[in-house]
Amino acid sequence: MKGNMRKIGITLITAFVGGAVAIGAYKLLEQKSLTGLSLDERQKVYFANNPSEITSSAGALDFTQAAAIVSPGVVHVRTTYSRSAGNQGGDPFGEMFEDFFGRRRPSTPNQNSPAPMGKGSGVIVTDDGYIMTNNHVVENAEKIEVILTDKRVLQAKVIGRDKNTDLALIKITATNLPIVKLGNSDLVRVGEWVLAVGYPLTLESTVTAGIVSAKARKIGILTSDNRNNYDPENPPTDTSIESFIQTDAVINRGNSGGALVNTKGELIGINSAIASQSGTYEGYGFAIPVNLAKKVMDDFLKYGEVKRGYIGITFQELNADNAKDFGTEEIDGLYVNSTLEGGAAASAGIKKGDIIKKLNGADISNSSNLQEKIGTMRPGDKVQLTVLREGSLKTYNVTLKGDEGNKLASNNxxxxxxxxxxxxxxxxxxxxxxxxxxxxxxxxxxxxxxxxxxxxxxxxxxxxxxxxxxxxxxxxxxxxxxxxxxxxxxxxxxxxxxxxxxxxxxxxxx
CATH class of the missing domain: 2.30.42.10 (PDZ domain)
Structure with missing residues (x-):
């Protein structure tokens, strides 16, 4: 009997040790296998092992769960600039972002004056320290510090910056960090409740609530020339992508790079700008859709730069005021003003004078929406464009091209x-x-x-x-x-x- 008990005990111990070794080996292989995965894939691994406590708060005006789970993953980003930057203060957008971003700059810099500093926010998206923020938060900074919610201060380095979307990816050296779960901005609906999380003004971590006021907003903050009128002889030349989620959740100076999340605690946007005459909140905040941000971040991780696909056209939104100028009665859609010879659109058969109506079967009525969708794609990706030509709808399969597709848009x-x-x-x-x-x-x-x-x-x-x-x-x-x-x-x-x-x-x- 004792011999049988001893055998059973040995068997149980062996099974336990074997299981522990297997789990340890799995964890080791899992950690190694994360290299090369996209942000979505890395997050699926993370949340498979760390399930969210939030099931759903849709329809309920209680945001405590979402706020509790998101706040630890939103950090304070503090930047320092050289005195030689003078009144520029390292801010490429100058006064346009100055009030929102909260950078303070000495009016007459000298050797004894403090170095120009800035403040913003960031969103941790991997537990080993990758952080999304705005390009204008970190551009030209000599020193970048990340202050975690546990009050640790860590040095950060820039992995990549993209002026065209005002996005940046930075990295701190740390492990087991709390992260914010990536959502799907395509599913965001006007009128749904959202939370803005960041470090506004001189305050610590702050959560505000509001609703999604609009989608696919273009406000001209990234463009070199915010043109409301259009000259067919001189089509737009900028390559920026503006398709902001607009919200009335309170956003102020220092919120740049912070999180806009839904009531499930999922990241749907990176807060980037406000529309204000006073420099503080007046009811209109704007966030970069997370689907666009994910693509830019993945490009930084995989290629070290943004790989952007181009259709190879210039176009203009049609409306009741300009339709006659283009010789059409259509007031909805995108008028193709010109195509790049050898570009993606021209190669597929799209011509000047076509009116773009759909992208992959979904209605397209404004330029921001088209630019956002194409901005999430890379050279070689295929899309279907449905255009109106001579009164008939025609669908073309377009294979996006690389930088050569930008030659026309940048006007030589x-x-x-x-x-x-x-x-x-x-x-x-x-x-x-x-x-x-x-x-x-x-x-x-x-x-x-x-x-x-x-x-x-x-x-x-x-x-x-x-x-x-x-x-x-x-x-x-x-x-x-x-x-x-x-x-x-x-x-x-x-x-x-x-x-x-x-x-x-x-x-x-x-």
Missing amino acids: SASVSEVVGSLGAKFAPLTDATKKKYGVSTGVIVTEVVAGKVFDMYDMPKGTIITSINGKGVNNNDQVVAALKQDPKMVSLQGIVPDGSRFRVTFPIK
């Missing part, structure tokens, strides 16, 4: 580089409204000035209007380049500075 990138190199400035076409305001028939507006280059030396700031170069009227970058080539040694400019004063200047140029 080689020419733009030449302009920047010679004058130290970037230009965008004037809107009809601006031409009418200043009483000019031609002109480009300066959207960027490079420090130390010609425009900076001659005090021609951003917002300056150039009406002619070397006696030739200019309306776009190609015309600017052509006018400059008339005299490669001297250049004569006429235009209007932002205060409305007109000028004419001639100077030598390399």
Whole structure:
């Protein structure tokens, strides 16, 4: 009997040890296997082992579970900039983001003044320290610190930044961190309850509640020229992707890069901007959809850069005001103004004058929605575009192409580089409204000035209007380049500075 009991005991011990070894080996293999997985896949592994306590709070006005589970995964991001940054303060968007982001900058920097600093928020998306935030939170920062909810302060490094979406991925060295579960922004509905979590103003971790006010909002904060009017001869040239989720949850300075979550505690957006005349909350906050953020973050992890697919077209939203200008009675859809020769759309058979109605069978009525959907895809991905042509709907299978698909949208990138190199400035076409305001028939507006280059030396700031170069009227970058080539040694400019004063200047140029 004792011999049998001893055998049973030995068997049980062996089984227990064997099971423990198997579990340990599984955990080791699981940890190694995470390398190369997408954020969605890594999160599925995490939440399989750490199930959420939240089942559903849909329809209930009790956000305590969602707030409790999300708050530990939202961190405070603190940045420091060099004194040499001067009044720029490291902020590429200048005053546009200054009030929202909460960066403080000395008016007259000197060696004894404190280094410019900024504050924002971030969302932990993997338990080993990957954090989503905004590009404008960390761009040009010399030092990035992440303050966790347990009050630890850790140094962070930038893994990748994307100006086109205002997204960035940073990394801290830590393990077993609390993370925020990724949701699906395609399922977000106008009117549903949401929570904004971040570090506003000078406060610690803060949760506010509101609803989704709108989707696919374009507010012009990422574009070089926010144009409300459209000139068919000068199509838009920026490649930014703005398709914000709009919310009335209170968002303020310091909330940049924080979480917008649904009542299940799932991340649906990265808070990025507010619409405000005072610099503080006035009812309108904007978040980057998480599906777009996931794709950008995965690109950083897999490729070290964003791999963006392009259709190879320029287009304009149709409405009751502009339909006649395009020779159509349609007031809904996207009018194809031009296609890139050899680009994805042209290769598939799409032509100038087509009106895009659907993407993969879903209605498309605004540019933001199309850009968001295409922004989640990569070169080689296939989409179906349904267009209206001569009164009939036709569907085309389009294979997205890589950077070559951006040449048209950037309005001849080689020419733009030449302009920047010679004058130290970037230009965008004037809107009809601006031409009418200043009483000019031609002109480009300066959207960027490079420090130390010609425009900076001659005090021609951003917002300056150039009406002619070397006696030739200019309306776009190609015309600017052509006018400059008339005299490669001297250049004569006429235009209007932002205060409305007109000028004419001639100077030598390399």
